[in-house]
Amino acid sequence: MxxxxxxxxxxxxxxNVGRVASSxxxxxxxxxxxxxxxxxxxxxxxxxxxIASTHYVGAKIITPGAITIPARLVTDFVSxxxxxxxxxxxxxxxxxxxxxxxxxxxxGVVADEFPELPTIDETSSIQYSIKTADFKQAVSQTIITxxxxxxxxxxxxxxxxxxxxxxxxxxxxxxRLSERRLVETVSEVAAIIPTTTLxxxxxxxxxxVTEIDMLFDETQVRFxxxxxxxxxxxxxxxxxxxxxxIPASSETNVVMNTSEFxxxxxxxxxxxxxxxxxxxxxADKEKQTLSIHSIASELGENTSxxxxxxxxxxxxxxxxxxxxxxxxxxxxxKVVFRFSGKLAPCVLTAQADDVDYKHIIMPLKx
Numbered sequence: 517m518x519x520x521x522x523x524x525x526x527x528x529x530x531x532n533v534g535r536v537a538s539s540x541x542x543x544x545x546x547x548x549x550x551x552x553x554x555x556x557x558x559x560x561x562x563x564x565x566x567i568a569s570t571h572y573v574g575a576k577i578i579t580p581g582a583i584t585i586p587a588r589l590v591t592d593f594v595s596x597x598x599x600x601x602x603x604x605x606x607x608x609x610x611x612x613x614x615x616x617x618x619x620x621x622x623x624g625v626v627a628d629e630f631p632e633l634p635t636i637d638e639t640s641s642i643q644y645s646i647k648t649a650d651f652k653q654a655v656s657q658t659i660i661t662x663x664x665x666x667x668x669x670x671x672x673x674x675x676x677x678x679x680x681x682x683x684x685x686x687x688x689x690x691x692r693l694s695e696r697r698l699v700e701t702v703s704e705v706a707a708i709i710p711t712t713t714l715x716x717x718x719x720x721x722x723x724x725v726t727e728i729d730m731l732f733d734e735t736q737v738r739f740x741x742x743x744x745x746x747x748x749x750x751x752x753x754x755x756x757x758x759x760x761x762i763p764a765s766s767e768t769n770v771v772m773n774t775s776e777f778x779x780x781x782x783x784x785x786x787x788x789x790x791x792x793x794x795x796x797x798x799a800d801k802e803k804q805t806l807s808i809h810s811i812a813s814e815l816g817e818n819t820s821x822x823x824x825x826x827x828x829x830x831x832x833x834x835x836x837x838x839x840x841x842x843x844x845x846x847x848x849x850k851v852v853f854r855f856s857g858k859l860a861p862c863v864l865t866a867q868a869d870d871v872d873y874k875h876i877i878m879p880l881k882x
Contacts, residue, residue, distance in 0.1 A: 517551070517581025517606040521558055521573050523597050523615060529560040529571035530591040532720050532744050536569040537562040537587035549590060550630045551604070551611070552582035558604075561633055562587060567713055568633050569720075571744045582627035585611050593620055634747045636738050641731040642703045644683065648721060651728045654685050654696045655714050657845040657873055662711045663689035670753040673708040676732075677755070686758055687711075692838050693758055693861075693876040694845075707732050708755055713748035720744050762876055763861055766854035768799050768830030770806050771867055772822060774851045777806070778843045780820035784808040785836035787818040793835040794880050797853075799826045806853070810836070832858050833880045839864075842875040855879075 530549065539547040541564065550561040558575040561568065583606045593613065594602065602615045611622045655674070663671035668690075675686045683701040687694050717728070720741045729740035738747045784795040787810040795810040807821030832855045843851060848866035855862040864875040 517553060517583060517604065518578040519553060519558060520576040520578075520601050520603050523594065523599050523602050525573045526558075526560075526602055527591075527595045527597075529558075529573045529743075530587075530594055532571050533560050533562040533569040534587045534591040535562075535716065535719065536564055536567050536746075538564040539588075541565075545584060545625060545629050545631070547587055548584035548625060548630070549587045550582065550584050550627060550633075552627060553577050553580040561630075563631055563633065565631065566710070566749055567716060568747045569716070569744065570633065570747075573743075581606055583609065583611055583624045584627055584630050585622050585624040590622055593622070634736060636731050636733050636736055636747065638731060641733045641738075642705050643732075644699065644701070644703075644730045645727050646699060646730065648725050648728055650698065652718060652721065653845075653847075654698050655718060657696050657875075658685045658687040658694045659711050659714055660687075660841050660845060661689055661692045661694040661875075662687045665689075669751050670708055670755055673710045673751045674714060675706075675708050675755040675758075677706045678704050686755070688756070688758055691835070691878050692842070693761060694842075695758070695762070695874045695876075697872045705732055706755070707737060708751035708753065709737055710748060710751055713737070713746065717741060717746055720746060761861055762874060763854075763856065763863055766860070766863065767828055767856040768854060769827040770799050770824050770853040771850055772806055772824035772853070774843060774846065774849055776822040777851055777853070778840065780806075780808050780822050781836055781839045781843065783820045784810040784818055785840060786810075787812045787816065788836045790814065792880075793837045794833055795836045795839070796831060796833045797839075799824070799828070799830045801826045801829050808836075830855060830857070832862060834862065834877055835880060838877045842877065846873065846875065 552559045558573045561570040597615045605612045609624050613620050658674045678701050683698045685696045717739045725742045731738040788795050790812045795808050798807045805821045806824040809819045811817040842864045850867040852865045852867050861876045865871045
């Protein structure tokens with residue numbers, strides 16, 4: 517293999533796929549990056565067997581071929597080179613890289629030992645094209661409630677599914693739940709995408725990418741992000757029927773300024789570190805306020821309150837971190853907080869006639 521590419525394009529490709537290469541595996545080849553010519557392009561690829569990441573770079577191909585080389589070394593070396601043309605030449609299992617007065621030879625492994633990259637039949641797959649801004653917001657709003665508990669793998673991903681003509685994302689860790697309506701759809705889809713995959717897609721997005729293309733088959737999902745593709749296995753299993761946990765109505769409805777809610781939650785959280793983040797929220801209909809009280813047994817206590825529109829008196833105890841994280845992903849100047857007593861799930865949404873995002877938090881025992 518012998519070819520020339522630009523340093524800028526090769527650096528971008530290596531950076532995008534290099535994160536997927538894994539040194540924490542019993543297969544040393546998985547810590548390598550595959551370089552392989554494909555027509556007049558260079559394919560740069562890495563896989564950890566769960567996720568495969570590929571990126572195509574326009575190249576001047578002199579001799580076709582392929583090789584695999586250590587991901588970290590080649591990424592760091594190429595990114596350190598000055599902008600301009602980079603020449604690559606393979607001899608046996610060695611890759612010579614040169615650019616101007618810089619040159620290096622990296623010992624690689626023949627490409628035959630690299631795992632076969634996954635494929636998806638585009639003619640039979642379910643496909644979506646989603647605006648990048650909508651994709652980023654929807655994923656960011658849901659991955660915060662996925663679980664780290666590997667004993668319940670279905671909860672370690674985000675559930676993408678169609679329901680009544682819309683594509684929804686949902687995630688729960690058993691203590692809180694988030695649901696985001698994304699786009700209208702006529703396709704039937706039900707797939708659990710690992711959180712790590714979605715985080716990798718978010719990291720791959722650049723400012724010049726306006727749409728994300730998604731393809732689902734029975735066991736895999738593929739994301740096209742500009743010149744990059746990320747293919748991942750789906751999590752096997754049935755997602756719980758979460759909708760029954762979302763209250764249709766509540767006894768106490770509170771509407772308040774989002775930034776004020778964030779402020780009093782943050783302050784209360786400072787005094788809740790010794791109590792597992794436990795804070796008590798009190799809605800006062802007569803005063804039209806929402807107050808948050810927290811106690812640190814050795815440091816002191818705090819009560820912060822803010823003006824709000826309150827329908828009925830009520831009190832509930834929640835984890836301050838959960839409340840803060842929910843408020844951080846809700847759009848809008850005002851937020852609706854509703855609950856029914858001390859044990860029923862609480863709901864946080866933006867104040868809107870047609871809400872796309874719901875965040876549910878289970879109360880703590882006070």
